[in-house]
Amino acid sequence: xxxxxxxxxAVSAVVIVSLGLxxxxxxxxxxxxxxxxxxxxxxxxxxxxxxxxxxEEAKVDKTQTKKENKENKKNEDTTDSSSNSNENSSKSTKTxxxxxxxxxxxxxxxxxxxxxxxxxxxxxxxxxNxxxxxxxxxxxxxxxNxxxxxxxGNSSTKPxxxxxxxIISPKPNNKTVTIxxxxxxxxxxxxxxxxxxxHLPSNGIILQNMKVEFNEGDTVFDILVKITRKxxxxxxxxxxxxxxxxxxxxxxYEFDGGSNSGWMYSVNGVYPNxxxxxxxxxxxxxxxxxxxxxxxxxxxxxVN
Numbered sequence: 376x377x378x379x380x381x382x383x384x385a386v387s388a389v390v391i392v393s394l395g396l397x398x399x400x401x402x403x404x405x406x407x408x409x410x411x412x413x414x415x416x417x418x419x420x421x422x423x424x425x426x427x428x429x430x431e432e433a434k435v436d437k438t439q440t441k442k443e444n445k446e447n448k449k450n451e452d453t454t455d456s457s458s459n460s461n462e463n464s465s466k467s468t469k470t471x472x473x474x475x476x477x478x479x480x481x482x483x484x485x486x487x488x489x490x491x492x493x494x495x496x497x498x499x500x501x502x503x504n505x506x507x508x509x510x511x512x513x514x515x516x517x518x519x520n521x522x523x524x525x526x527x528g529n530s531s532t533k534p535x536x537x538x539x540x541x542i543i544s545p546k547p548n549n550k551t552v553t554i555x556x557x558x559x560x561x562x563x564x565x566x567x568x569x570x571x572x573x574h575l576p577s578n579g580i581i582l583q584n585m586k587v588e589f590n591e592g593d594t595v596f597d598i599l600v601k602i603t604r605k606x607x608x609x610x611x612x613x614x615x616x617x618x619x620x621x622x623x624x625x626x627x628y629e630f631d632g633g634s635n636s637g638w639m640y641s642v643n644g645v646y647p648n649x650x651x652x653x654x655x656x657x658x659x660x661x662x663x664x665x666x667x668x669x670x671x672x673x674x675x676x677x678v679n
Contacts, residue, residue: 550589550658554602556582556624558666560673561632574626581625582606584661595640595662596651619652624664632668639671640664646676 559579561567567575587598596612596619603610603624611623621638622628629637640651641663647654656662667674 550591551586552589552598552656552658552660552662553584553586554582554598554662554664555580555584556608556664558625558627560668561627561636561666563673564632564668566632566668572627572631582608589656593656594652595642595654595656598656598662599651599664614650615652617650617653619650621651621664624666627666632666635670636666636668638664639667639674639676641676646671646674 557580558575561572562575562577562579566572567577582602585602587602589598589601599610599621602608609624609626610621611628612619612621614620621640624638639646641647642654642656643661665674667676
């Protein structure tokens with residue numbers, strides 16, 4: 376029994392092995408066939424893709440060649456136009472140069488006329504141009520224009536008197552004297568505080584030193600009349616000529632300051648012993664009229 380079992384097992388094992396081998400060969404053949412089919416499909420696909428690529432590349436090449444042809448034509452056109460423009464410019468420059476070289480007949484005539492200056496004859500003098508001023512000759516003196524003012528010179532501006540005429544220029548009157556009027560002695564005696572004398576100045580000065588022009592022969596009285604009228608100062612007198620006597624100045628009369636009071640005058644610090652109408656003034660004299668309350672003693676009068 377054991378031998379049969381072993382033989383059966385062995386046979387079954389051989390059968391199984393042979394079946395396995397058969398199945399393996401079948402599977403191998405199927406696999407080879409599938410791989411061959413796949414290879415053919417792949418090759419067909421590669422052939423198709425290759426053909427498509429070849430056709431697309433051919434199209435691209437055609438478009439590129441067309442573009443290159445167009446660009447070449449354009450370049451040729453531009454080169455032709457530039458060559459034409461260069462030729463035209465060269466022709467124009469040549470014509471300009473030839474025209475510049477050829478002078479006009481009018482210009483030649485003008486240059487000929489300008490080169491030949493007319494020579495003045497012996498009898499005719501050359502006329503000056505309007506723009507050029509004629510130069511004075513050595514013998515002829517230039518005449519001044521009417522519009523131009525003559526320049527001051529040593530001899531031309533000063534008018535020369537004729538033989539029968541004499542020019543007398545008035546001489547300025549520089550002769551002056553100085554005059555002043557004061558009543559300080561009356562103020563010192565308190566006369567301005569009495570009723571009726573409040574108009575007297577507190578400092579006693581009625582007229583400060585003032586210069587007055589005089590004419591030849593004027594007297595002290597003439598100077599007093601001029602200055603009192605000019606300044607509006609009251610003045611009263613009596614008599615005439617050498618007997619003229621001053622009674623009052625600035626409403627201050629003789630005897631207002633007492634029985635020995637009145638007006639006295641001095642010239643250059645000296646009190647003359649004659650009237651104001653008899654003293655003829657000289658240049659730079661200093662005349663003063665002072666009021667005295669004591670016959671001049673309060674003035675320190677030096678009677679001449």
